Amino acid sequence: MIDMAVEPGMRASDGDRDKVASVLREHYAQGRLTSEEFDERLEQLYASKTYGELATLTSDLPDVDLSRLPEASARAKDVERKTEGGDLTIAWSVWATASGINWMIWFIIGATDGFDFPYPWPLWVMGPWGVVLLVGTVVGALGKGRNR
Structure with missing residues (x-):
């Protein structure tokens, strides 16, 4: 998982933690970790500061080819794109449904x-x-217009 050329005591970056998180997600998806183990390891992961601490989180798991996995930031962007208008669409749909029900009750009463x-x-x-x-x-x- 972690390049063995680096010293275990060297500080890890956020990108290193993201890669290990991807490995843990893959192992969880393949059934090698229970949800409790996965949650526990993620907590330890984001508290880790060195490469050595990161390496212990995956030491009992087989290697995963990270080049096959999409980058964490790419997955986050995909999720953001999929939900860009989704939350508002759901909110407006709920509003319209509740409004329609209220008007129907009002009409029935009248x-x-x-x-x-x-x-x-x-x-x-x-x-x-x-x-x-x-x-x-x-x-x-x-x-959204300003961010583009």
Whole structure:
């Protein structure tokens, strides 16, 4: 896992820890580590400071060819790209569903009361929530535009 040409007492970088984390994830995915062992080793990993400490985390596991594994930063970017609009889409969908249910309840109450519809209280549910979502959407769009 770790290049044996380096001294065990030398300080490890964040990139070194990311590579070992990738190795641990691969071993966990292959069933060599239980979820408890995996979590424990990850905690130890991010507390590690030297190459020697990193090497002990994988010393009882077979070697994994890291060149086959994508870089941690590349995986993070893929996840970010996949969820870029997903969270807002889900939030707006939940808002629309809740608003629709509230309006349906309001309509049923009015229809069963001889079409004497009550005050449109669903506006108090969907209004503030919608404003918060709209501000979040606009601010998020502006932030993404600056990052590009």
